[in-house]
Amino acid sequence: MTQQVQSTKEQIREFVREAAQRKGVTDVTDTLSLVQSGVIDSLGIFRLVSFLEENCKVRIADEEIVGENFETIDDIERFVTTKLSK
Amino acid sequence: MDFSWTEEQQAFRKEVIRFAKQELNDDLIERDHEETFWAEGWKKCAQFGIQGLPVPVEYGGGGADILTTVCALEALGYSCRDNGLLFSINAHMWSSEIPLVSFGTAEQKKKYLPKLVNGDWIGVHAMTEPMSGSDAFSLKTRAERKGDKYVLNGSKTFITNAQLADMIIVFANLDPAKGAAGISAFIVDKGTPGFTISRKLHKMGLRTSPMAELAFVDCEVPVENLLGKEGAGQAIFTASMEWERICILASHLGVMQRLLETSASYATDRKQFGQPIGKFPAVATKIAEMDIRLEASRLLLYKAAWLKSQGKHPLREAAIAKVFASEACIKSALDAIQVHGGYGYMTEFQLERELRDAVSGTIYSGTSEVQKMIIAGLHGL
Ligand SMILES: Cc1cc2nc3c(=O)[nH]c(=O)nc-3n(C[C@H](O)[C@H](O)[C@H](O)COP(=O)(O)OP(=O)(O)OC[C@H]3O[C@@H](n4cnc5c(N)ncnc54)[C@H](O)[C@@H]3O)c2cc1C
Numbered sequence: 491m492t493q494q495v496q497s498t499k500e501q502i503r504e505f506v507r508e509a510a511q512r513k514g515v516t517d518v519t520d521t522l523s524l525v526q527s528g529v530i531d532s533l534g535i536f537r538l539v540s541f542l543e544e545n546c547k548v549r550i551a552d553e554e555i556v557g558e559n560f561e562t563i564d565d566i567e568r569f570v571t572t573k574l575s576k
Numbered sequence: 577m578d579f580s581w582t583e584e585q586q587a588f589r590k591e592v593i594r595f596a597k598q599e600l601n602d603d604l605i606e607r608d609h610e611e612t613f614w615a616e617g618w619k620k621c622a623q624f625g626i627q628g629l630p631v632p633v634e635y636g637g638g639g640a641d642i643l644t645t646v647c648a649l650e651a652l653g654y655s656c657r658d659n660g661l662l663f664s665i666n667a668h669m670w671s672s673e674i675p676l677v678s679f680g681t682a683e684q685k686k687k688y689l690p691k692l693v694n695g696d697w698i699g700v701h702a703m704t705e706p707m708s709g710s711d712a713f714s715l716k717t718r719a720e721r722k723g724d725k726y727v728l729n730g731s732k733t734f735i736t737n738a739q740l741a742d743m744i745i746v747f748a749n750l751d752p753a754k755g756a757a758g759i760s761a762f763i764v765d766k767g768t769p770g771f772t773i774s775r776k777l778h779k780m781g782l783r784t785s786p787m788a789e790l791a792f793v794d795c796e797v798p799v800e801n802l803l804g805k806e807g808a809g810q811a812i813f814t815a816s817m818e819w820e821r822i823c824i825l826a827s828h829l830g831v832m833q834r835l836l837e838t839s840a841s842y843a844t845d846r847k848q849f850g851q852p853i854g855k856f857p858a859v860a861t862k863i864a865e866m867d868i869r870l871e872a873s874r875l876l877l878y879k880a881a882w883l884k885s886q887g888k889h890p891l892r893e894a895a896i897a898k899v900f901a902s903e904a905c906i907k908s909a910l911d912a913i914q915v916h917g918g919y920g921y922m923t924e925f926q927l928e929r930e931l932r933d934a935v936s937g938t939i940y941s942g943t944s945e946v947q948k949m950i951i952a953g954l955h956g957l
Binding site: 508516525528531536537540543549551552556 | 678679713753754755756757804805807808810811814815818887888889891892946949950953954956
C-alpha cells in the first residue's frame with residue numbers, strides 16, 4: 491500500500507513537473523496551487539484527468555473535476571488514493 | 577469489437593428519419609435568408625424526444641446512452657436539412673442540459689430539466705467574451721457575493737440561442753486572484769434585472785440558429801442559482817465541452833451521408849459529352865472521397881462516444897473526431913457543389929447553404945487549431 495501511494499505520487503509529480511516545465515514554472519512543490527500558478531490551464535486539466543485515468547487506473551466523474559481535488563499535487567494524490575481504496 | 581447498432585437502435589434511427597422527413601423541412605430557403613428560427617420545429621423535436629435524449633427519465637428525459645443519442649442525431653442530420661435548428665438543439669443539450677444533469681442540485685434539476693426537455697424552455701451557455709475565445713478561462717466577467725445574491729458584471733459574445741433564452745448558464749470569475757480556479761457558473765433566469773441582449777449577430781451559416789451578445793450590469797442572481805460549487809466553473813465548462821465535442825458533429829455525419837447520396841445520384845443522372853458525368857474519373861473520385869471521409873468521420877466519432885460510454889474521458893479521441901469530421905464536412909460540401917456544377921452554386925439546390933453551415937464546425941467547441949494543440953500536448957509538445 492505504502493509503495494503504491496509513493497508511486498502514485500511520483501507519477502503525479504512527474505506529470506506536473508513536465509507540465510510546469512512547458513509553462514516555464516520551475517519551483518514546483520507538493521503544495522503549489524497548480525491552477526493559480528498557471529501550471530494547469532484549461533487544456534492541462536483535460537490532460538491531467540486523462541493521465542490519471544490511464545496511469546492510475548481510476549475513473550473520474552465530471553463532477554469530481556473540481557478545485558479541491560486538483561488544486562495541488564497533495565490534493566491530487568489524496569483524491570486518487572481515496573478513489574483507489576474504495 | 578462490435579461495429580453494429582442494436583436492433584432497437586436501428587429501429588429508432590428509422591423512426592427519427594421518418595419523423596424528420598415528414599415534419600422538419602418547411603420553407604428552409606426563406607428561413608435561412610430571413611435568419612428565422614423555427615419555434616415549431618423546436619417543439620416538434622422536443623415532443624419526439626430529441627432534446628431529452630441524454631437526460632435521465634426522472635426529469636422527463638429519454639435516459640438514452642451516448643451511442644443511441646449519437647445514432648439519433650446522425651439520423652436527424654441526415655433527414656433534417658435545417659442545420660441551424662439542429663445546431664441550436666445541440667447547443668441546448670450539451671451546454672445547458674448536461675451541466676445541469678452533472679452539476680445541478682436536486683432543486684435546480686427539478687426546476688429546469690423537465691421544461692428544457694419538453695421544449696417549453698430554451699437553455700443557453702455563455703462563456704465566450706469579446707477578449708476571450710480559445711483562451712476561455714481568461715474571461716473578464718466578474719461575480720461578487722453580496723448577502724444572499726451574486727452580482728454579475730460583464731459581457732458575452734457569440735452566444736447561441738441568446739434571444740430565445742429562458743435560462744442562461746453564465747461563467748464569471750468570483751475570485752480573479754485565483755485565476756481560472758475562481759471561475760464559477762451561475763444560472764440567470766429570463767427577465768432577471770441587469771441582464772440584456774445587447775446586440776443581435778448575423779452569421780455566414782447556421783442562420784436559422786439565433787446568436788447575440790449579452791450584457792450583465794449589476795445583475796443580481798440568488799445564491800441558489802450557483803451551479804456546482806464556487807470555483808467549479810472550470811470543471812463544468814470542461815465537462816460540457818467534452819460532451820459537445822463528441823456529440824455535436826453527429827448530425828454532420830448525417831449531412832455528409834445526404835451530400836454523398838445527392839451527389840452520386842446527380843452524377844448518375846446528369847449527362848455531358850454523351851454520358852453520365854459520374855463516368856468521368858475526376859467526378860467519380862470525388863464521390864469516392866466523400867464516402868471515405870464519411871466512413872472515417874463515423875468511426876472516429878463512434879469511438880469517442882463509445883469511450884465516453886465506458887466512463888472514460890476521451891480527450892484525444894474527441895479532439896481527433898472533432899477536427900476530422902468538421903473539416904471533412906466542409907470538404908464534402910465543396911465537392912457536392914463541384915459535382916453539381918453551376919446548379920450546385922445556386923441557392924435553390926440547397927448545397928451552398930450546406931457549405932455555409934459546415935464552416936463553423938471548425939470554430940465552435942474549440943477551433944481545429946485548439947484541438948490540434950490538445951492532441952500535440954499529449955505528445956509532450
Ligand atoms: C456558430 C458558433 C456558435 C457559438 N456558440 C457559442 C455559445 O453558445 N456560447 C459561447 O460561449 N461561445 C460560443 N461560440 C464561440 C466559440 O466558442 C469561439 O468562437 C471559439 O472558442 C473561438 O474563439 P474566438 O472566436 O474568440 O477566436 P480566437 O480564440 O481569437 O482565435 C482566432 C484564431 O486564432 C487561433 N488560435 C487561438 N489560440 C491559438 C493557439 N493557442 N494556438 C493556435 N491557434 C490559436 C484560433 O484557432 C483561430 O483560428 C460560438 C461560435 C460560433 C462560430
